Amino acid sequence: MGRSLRPFSAYVLSVSKNVRYASTGCPFSKRQRSQVAPTAELNEEILTNAKPYSEVPGPKPIPILGNTWRMVPYIGQFDISEFAKVTKMFLDKYGRIVRMGGLIGRPDLLFVYDADEIERMYRREGPTPFRPAMPCLVKYKSEVRKDFFGELPGVVGVHGEQWRKFRSKVQRPILQPQTVKKYVTPIELVTEDFIKYMEDARDENGDLPHEFDNDIHRWSLECIGRVALDVRLGCLSSQLTSESEPQRIIDAAKYALRNVAVLELKAPYWRYIPTPLWTKYVNNMNFFVEICTRYINEALERLKTKKVTSDNDLSLLERVLKTEGDPKIATIMALDLILVGIDTISMAVCSILYQTTQRLKQQEKMAEEISRVLPDPNKPLTYADLDKLHYTKAFVREVFRMYSTVIGNGRTLQEDDVICGYHIPKGVQVVFPTIVTGNMEQFVSDPEEFRPERWLEGDGKLHPFASPAVRVRGQDLFGAAVR
Incomplete structure (x- = not known):
């Protein structure tokens, strides 16, 4: 049991680091080639013959409240906490393109359930893609803490030229x-400690605690801390309390991410x-900045006395510090890693293990492969x-495709x-709901x-832009937010 868990953890982390399986004999490389590459440029005739934006199907807004009311508890139709189900409902009710306009304080959302169209948009974009930014994070970085971030907003919640400039500073050592x-x-060492932790946490029936998902978060933070901050944070201690620093980091990350939709889609x-929601969000973000700054400063002090003969002697964090010379760049990099990574x-990992x-x-086949390799x-x-762990x-x-x-x-x-x-006019935010398209026949x-x-065979349909599991491009250390 212990040994077989390690490849899972290492592989999941490697997916978030943009590992491309291009080595000799890898069965996945053939799955990265597109079957359709619709990259034709638009011309006046195409624009003239297109149907008007007003005819795009979708839920109709009402006066004053628009469609925002649909996300209001008790009276609304859509549960923000289960928005994946809403996206599936949109497809079933309206078809392969759905407009959700009339959202107070934000542009229209356009849901596109056509992998060929998704591919075309990806292929036509330039070097500075504009992802729908998180307004709450943008406001925090550009206004609330402009004193800290200044012209270095990072890559999460940022797009365009600012995104490109910051990414160019850290992509070489990271990728x-x-x-x-x-x-x-x-x-692997972190995971071995986690396996020992799980063995000790079992009850008399051999079952793990009900709050085991939080334990997975502790493992995740310990891994990210080791990569981004060069430290073991002590997340896997059996003596960890709800007021301990590692648990506070986990709680802050959960709160920040899981309330983004509430802040963005409601009034x-x-x-x-x-x-109150915004105030707590700001306090959480300030806590992240404080933690990252402290650990980066400690790493900078260690680097001053470290004997280095080549870049191979340097950790990821030390490479960024040495290359850029600005500890704030490393701090913001670590902040983004923790924020989107935990x-x-x-x-x-919870989904994979379940x-x-x-x-x-399939469990037996993986166990056999792991034992053989x-x-x-x-x-x-x-x-x-x-x-070598192809299966x-x-x-x-x-x-990842199905769930x-x-x-x-x-x-x-x-x-x-x-x-x-x-x-479709400029400024509309287009959503590619791959949780749905990855399950479309x-x-x-x-x-x-x-x-x-299906991932090991050459036959059958598997559109390279239908599912995040297919399209590894765009997944690196910063997760989907980078691309």
Whole structure:
């Protein structure tokens, strides 16, 4: 049991680091090639013949309240906490393109359930993609704490030229393959400690605690802390209390991420007055900045006395500090990593482990593969070992396809476009609900069947832009928010 969990953790973290399986004999590389590449430029004739934006189907707004009322508790129709179900309902009711306008204080949302159109938009964008920014995070970075962030807003909640400039400062040390390889062993050591923690946490029936999802968050934070801050935060101590620093970091990250939709989709009073929700959000973000600053300063002091003969002697954090010379860049990088990483990685691992328990046949195949690739449980895990776990990777990708931990991705249109035959104006926020398109038979053969083998075979439909599990491009250390 212990040994078999390690490849899961290392692989899940590697997905978030943009690991591309291009080595000889890898069965996934053929799945990255698109079957359709609709990149034709728009011309006046196409725009003229397109149907007007006003005809795009979707829920109709009412006077004054628009569609915002639909997200209000008790009287509204949509539960923000289960918005994935809402996106599926949109497809069933309105079709492959759905407009949700009349949202107080924000642009229209346009849901596109066509993988070919999604691909076309990705391929036409330039070097500075405009993702729908998080207004709450933008306000925090650009107004509330402009004194700290200044011209360095990071990559989360930022788009355009500012995103490109900051990413260019950190992408070289972060995205190099040797950086990923360097952290296989440290993450394995963290995972070994977590396995020991789980063994001690079992009750007399061998069951783990009901709050085990929080324990997964503790493992996730310990991994991210090791990568982003160069420290072991002590998250896996059995003596951890609700007031301990690691638990406070976890609680703050959960709160910040899980309330973004509430702040953005409900009436945005927080933009004008300090509502209780907004005030707590700001306090949480200030806590993140304080924590990251402290650990980065400690790392900077260690670096001053460290003997370095080559870049191989440097950690990821030390490379950023040495290359850029500005500790604030490293601080903001770590802040973004923690903010988007804890909850995302934790939910992904929870989903993978749960699906593993429910699918004994596939569980046995993974156990056999892991035992074959890693016959000696005492031998340290290597990057090369991970690259040989083809079926295990396929299982993880199938989990991500069917049970994605994110609703999807999106872009803010920087110019007028024609999508699904409709003339869509500049400024509309287009949502790519891959949690839905990854389960549509138009793009995936037998989508309701959980079949990891589909990732290892050359036949059958598997559109490269239908699911986040297919489209590894865009997933790096900063998660989906970077791309």
